Amino acid sequence: MKFVVLFVFLFLGVVSGFLVENGNATSSTHQATDQVIQNMYNLIVNEQRSRLQLQKLVTTLSKKVDKLEHAQGQIQTEFLQNFTKRLNETNVSVGFAVSDPDNSSGSALKFKQVIYNSGDDYSLSSGVFTCRYPGLYFFTxxxxxxxxxRESACDFSVNGIDQLSVNSGTDVNAGYQSGSASLVYRLKAGDIVMLSDCIGINYLYAFSSFTGFRVSY
Structure with a gap:
């Protein structure tokens, strides 16, 4: 482009000098020459302006592409992390089984014998099962x-709300009596489950038990 412009200027200069030397240059010829020069100048200025605008547009688009690539990378990373976390949680075995009630229990019925306690999610000291991995759980x-x-009874409690009761039987003239109850409940992380509001715990035999495990994610 620069060589073309330079050539045009040189050409116009030669033509103008030739016309002047031959005495044929007129006012209109000078005006036409000036107009051509002005048009060429305007063309150069517009070309430079367009080039600058194009450079700005390319820079802006490049920054947006970088942001999109960064966002895409973050989304992929978060997806993989969440997928891996969910896969790990799905494969985790969660459950507990305890027996031999502690007749000194407070708000929750405690047990002294641990048969199984995966991850120590059931606390012997408090008698409370705390959910770490969400899912569908079965308790009995x-x-x-x-x-x-006299009779002994407790309530299944989830987050402090009674769900159902289990009763050992009320016939005082009978021999050893037992009663069972089961609860299926979908828990979230942080939910707590216990046997609470118990009566007659001093009459419970060591074979009494409390069990819970996750059925599915």
């Missing part, structure tokens, strides 16, 4: 009462 409790004594 059996209350085994000593003979000739």
């Amino acid at each position: 409790a059996t209350l085994f009462r000593k003979p000739g004594l």
Whole structure:
């Protein structure tokens, strides 16, 4: 482009000098020459302006592409992390089984014997199961009462709300009596489950038990 412009200027200069030397240059010829020069100048200025605008547009698009690539990378990373986390949680075995009730229990019925306690999610000291891995859970409790004594009963409690009761039986003239109940509940991480609001725990036999495990994610 620069060589073309330079050539045009040189050509116009030669033509103009030739016309002047031959005495044929007129006012209109000078005006026409000036107009051509002005048009060429305007063309150069517009070309430079367009080039600058194009460079700015390319820079802006390049920054947007970089942002999109960065965002895409973050989305892929988060997806893989969430997928891996969910896969790991799905494969985790969660469950507990305890027996031999502690007759000194407070708000929750505690047990002294641990049969199984994956991840220590069931606390012997509090009698509370705390959910770490969300999913569908199955719980069952059996209350085994000593003979000739009054009834024993507890409630299944989830986050402090009673769901159902389990009763050992009320016939004081019978021998050993037992009662069982089961609860299926979908838990979220942080939910707590216990046997609470118990009565007659002093009459419970060591074979009484409390069990829970995750059925599915």
